[in-house]
Amino acid sequence: MRAVDGVTLDIGESEVVGLVGESGCGKSTLGRGILGLLPLGARADGEVLYGGRNLVMLPPKELRRLAGPDLGLVFQEPMTRLNPLLRISDHFRETLKQHEANLSDAEVKRRSLETLGRMGIPPTRFNQYPHEFSGGMRQRIMIALALVLRPKLLVADEPTTSLDVIVEGQILALLADLKRNFGTALLLITHNLGIVAEACDRMAVMYAGKIVEEGPVREVFAEPAHPYTRELLRSTISLETTELHSIPGSPPNLIDPPPGCRFHPRCPDAMRVCSLLEPIEQRLGEGRRVQCWLHGPQARIPADGELPLEREAIGVADEA
Amino acid sequence: MRPEVAEPAAGPQTDEEPLVSIRNLETYYSIRGNFADRLVGREAGVVRAVDGVSLDIRRGEVLGLVGESGSGKTTLGRTLLGLVRATGGSVEFEGREITGLRERRFRDLRRRMQVVFQDPHASLNPAMTIAQAVGHPLQIHGLVHDHAELRARVAEILETVGLAPAEAYLDKYPGDLSGGQKQRAVIARALILSPVLLVADEPVSMLDMSVRAKILELMLALKQDFELTYLYITHDLATARFFCDRIAIMYLGRIVEIGPAEAIYADPKHPYTQALLKAIPEPDPAKAVARDLPRGEVPDAASPPLGCPFHPRCPRAFEPCGWESRDLHDLLEMRWAGLAGDPRVEQEQRIVGDLAALDRPSSEVRFSPPRGRQPQEVVSLLERVRAEDPEEPFWRGVERLEAAGTHLALVFHEPREPRLEPVGDSEVACHLYDESAASG
Numbered sequence: 026m027r028a029v030d031g032v033t034l035d036i037g038e039s040e041v042v043g044l045v046g047e048s049g050c051g052k053s054t055l056g057r058g059i060l061g062l063l064p065l066g067a068r069a070d071g072e073v074l075y076g077g078r079n080l081v082m083l084p085p086k087e088l089r090r091l092a093g094p095d096l097g098l099v100f101q102e103p104m105t106r107l108n109p110l111l112r113i114s115d116h117f118r119e120t121l122k123q124h125e126a127n128l129s130d131a132e133v134k135r136r137s138l139e140t141l142g143r144m145g146i147p148p149t150r151f152n153q154y155p156h157e158f159s160g161g162m163r164q165r166i167m168i169a170l171a172l173v174l175r176p177k178l179l180v181a182d183e184p185t186t187s188l189d190v191i192v193e194g195q196i197l198a199l200l201a202d203l204k205r206n207f208g209t210a211l212l213l214i215t216h217n218l219g220i221v222a223e224a225c226d227r228m229a230v231m232y233a234g235k236i237v238e239e240g241p242v243r244e245v246f247a248e249p250a251h252p253y254t255r256e257l258l259r260s261t262i263s264l265e266t267t268e269l270h271s272i273p274g275s276p277p278n279l280i281d282p283p284p285g286c287r288f289h290p291r292c293p294d295a296m297r298v299c300s301l302l303e304p305i306e307q308r309l310g311e312g313r314r315v316q317c318w319l320h321g322p323q324a325r326i327p328a329d330g331e332l333p334l335e336r337e338a339i340g341v342a343d344e345a
Numbered sequence: 346m347r348p349e350v351a352e353p354a355a356g357p358q359t360d361e362e363p364l365v366s367i368r369n370l371e372t373y374y375s376i377r378g379n380f381a382d383r384l385v386g387r388e389a390g391v392v393r394a395v396d397g398v399s400l401d402i403r404r405g406e407v408l409g410l411v412g413e414s415g416s417g418k419t420t421l422g423r424t425l426l427g428l429v430r431a432t433g434g435s436v437e438f439e440g441r442e443i444t445g446l447r448e449r450r451f452r453d454l455r456r457r458m459q460v461v462f463q464d465p466h467a468s469l470n471p472a473m474t475i476a477q478a479v480g481h482p483l484q485i486h487g488l489v490h491d492h493a494e495l496r497a498r499v500a501e502i503l504e505t506v507g508l509a510p511a512e513a514y515l516d517k518y519p520g521d522l523s524g525g526q527k528q529r530a531v532i533a534r535a536l537i538l539s540p541v542l543l544v545a546d547e548p549v550s551m552l553d554m555s556v557r558a559k560i561l562e563l564m565l566a567l568k569q570d571f572e573l574t575y576l577y578i579t580h581d582l583a584t585a586r587f588f589c590d591r592i593a594i595m596y597l598g599r600i601v602e603i604g605p606a607e608a609i610y611a612d613p614k615h616p617y618t619q620a621l622l623k624a625i626p627e628p629d630p631a632k633a634v635a636r637d638l639p640r641g642e643v644p645d646a647a648s649p650p651l652g653c654p655f656h657p658r659c660p661r662a663f664e665p666c667g668w669e670s671r672d673l674h675d676l677l678e679m680r681w682a683g684l685a686g687d688p689r690v691e692q693e694q695r696i697v698g699d700l701a702a703l704d705r706p707s708s709e710v711r712f713s714p715p716r717g718r719q720p721q722e723v724v725s726l727l728e729r730v731r732a733e734d735p736e737e738p739f740w741r742g743v744e745r746l747e748a749a750g751t752h753l754a755l756v757f758h759e760p761r762e763p764r765l766e767p768v769g770d771s772e773v774a775c776h777l778y779d780e781s782a783a784s785g
Contacts, residue, residue: 048553135686142684148685149694189413189414189643190580191624193624194624216553217626218628223627223630246630247631262583263583264583264610266583271556
């Protein structure tokens with residue numbers, strides 16, 4: 026199964042990039058792939074270039090050395106990622122000493138408290154255990170734990186999914202400020218377009234293992250180039266929503282994805298060519314690209330290829 | 346897509362008897378303490394999950410029950426369904442008192458009231474086929490005579506919820522279905538007994554954005570077809586907007602605002618309702634402005650704040666809202682978090698000493714500084730803190746701060762609990778709308 030299939034994505038220094046898509050589209054796999062944290066049995070090809078080095082080819086030992094001071098990860102469930110038997114101070118000591126063995130205890134404490142403070146955790150609670158903190162506090166601690174080593178890139182996989190809406194807003198505000206406060210680049214993986222709009226500079230939309238559109242957040246929201254992006258935007262329910270909308274059908278099985286464009290069975294704009302040939306990436310200006318035959322190239326579309334695709338109707342219940 | 350609302354939803358002015366009438370409902374959980382406590386039968390305390398809630402659910406309406414985790418919204422739904430026992434108050438369903446009913450009697454009632462839970466993956470037994478699972482209620486209640494009838498009834502309801510053709514789903518296992526399909530099966534199972542009331546506890550929050558709308562539309566259509574009444578429990582005011590005729594906002598076991606949906610969205614009164622609305626991320630980068638969200642999180646329900654439970658987080662809190670010792674604890678901690686790395690933090694900690702003395706809820710604090718420190722030092726420190734951020738609502742609650750002999754006396758204005766009072770088309774529990782509190 027190709028969970029992530031031929032994906033290209035750049036993340037600049039101090040940039041906040043949103044990676045969006047439905048569940049099962051491969052966005053979490055991509056996030057972990059970047060950090061070399063794929064499960065056993067997974068095979069990765071291609072390049073993940075970080076500071077000129079290809080992380081995919083790096084021996085595990087060297088990759089581990091980068092994990093922390095260079096590459097950080099924040100997971101979805103703050104409740105389960107801290108060790109219940111260790112104090113918050115122990116978590117920080119372990120993390121810092123793993124990478125800087127000669128650090129003095131005073132220095133460990135100073136650096137930990139400073140990072141925790143910026144995340145809104147008071148110094149008086151440094152020696153408490155994880156269960157003494159609320160969900161939002163634990164996620165703040167997790168983020169602080171990733172940031173205390175000052176990584177260049179932080180991958181945050183649905184970091185607010187299990188949190189309440191007000192706490193989610195608080196955490197998003199912290200993440201959006203990372204570049205200012207820590208100079209850290211952030212890859213924010215989420216299914217919620219509202220979060221992308223709020224926190225990100227650039228975004229990539231993933232569908233069935235491929236990035237189908239990428240660009241600056243404002244441009245993509247104002248004028249989505251890929252029909253999937255457009256439909257995803259329309260189906261997001263917010264306070265401004267005036268009409269309920271959903272995308273018919275469900276994402277394909279990645280063991281046997283549809284031929285041509287993987288979205289064509291659900292696409293309202295599908296043309297004949299879409300079911301025959303894989304779309305070719307098109308550049309639509311600075312930092313903006315899309316994989317969709319609607320944007321050409323004309324020369325590669327066969328005769329009659331632009332006629333609407335005739336399909337069987339999608340059943341009401343064939344959905345995600 | 347909003348359903349036609351038969352009547353304006355404000356105030357209990359209709360003659361028709363409500364389907365559900367809840368009065369002063371209390372559902373308390375006792376906290377089990379340590380082993381020794383349990384041995385002698387001592388309770389470590391109670392959590393007031395539902396703390397004196399009164400509301401009606403009218404026939405044919407969708408009532409939204411909205412709040413964060415720990416607000417008691419789910420416990421209220423469970424108490425209504427008899428899945429949790431009420432510890433006080435009354436719930437009348439179709440004019441009949443149902444608190445304290447025995448489980449056997451409740452089982453008959455459950456043909457009339459059904460539930461859809463949040464997680465469709467956990468709501469279906471993975472070892473039962475869809476036909477078995479959806480038909481199970483009919484068997485439990487002895488409503489079918491043979492296997493063929495059971496299958497026919499299940500097939501009919503599956504088609505109704507959009508799982509068509511039913512033959513394609515009858516013999517599948519939950520593992521073969523997508524999240525949206527599973528939730529449709531769960532809804533089918535709830536409807537197969539033709540209930541009048543459906544409690545839907547976060548029915549779409551586990552689903553992908555692309556299918557949420559479809560499930561909401563299905564539920565609205567089913568409401569018309571089956572003449573259902575819904576209690577829609579959610580944390581999400583955005584989906585509630587499409588769904589609800591009236592909305593009740595819960596915070597720490599109490600209703601803080603209730604009214605017609607239009608009024609709640611157009612003119613939210615309670616600062617908590619305002620905060621919940623402000624917190625919803627808007628998928629429009631052009632509108633993404635810095636949001637001033639309430640600080641902190643929902644406090645521990647085992648020892649809720651004095652006065653209004655929302656006051657520690659409320660940007661508009663003032664004198665009567667219930668300021669107390671623990672608010673000073675939080676104020677100092679948040680100050681020190683903000684000053685992290687600054688040497689002042691340690692200096693100030695030495696002056697104040699152990700904050701644990703502030704953890705007993707009280708609106709009068711007598712506080713002894715650590716040995717070798719003068720109470721006047723603490724007073725000066727607090728006055729300095731106040732001068733640095735005079736807008737901090739905490740200071741509005743302070744009536745007196747002075748050194749008195751060997752200790753420090755900090756007296757807050759007397760806390761008052763806000764009650765639900767009519768404000769415009771809604772009812773709101775907030776001192777901002779309470780004339781006597783605002784003028785006093």
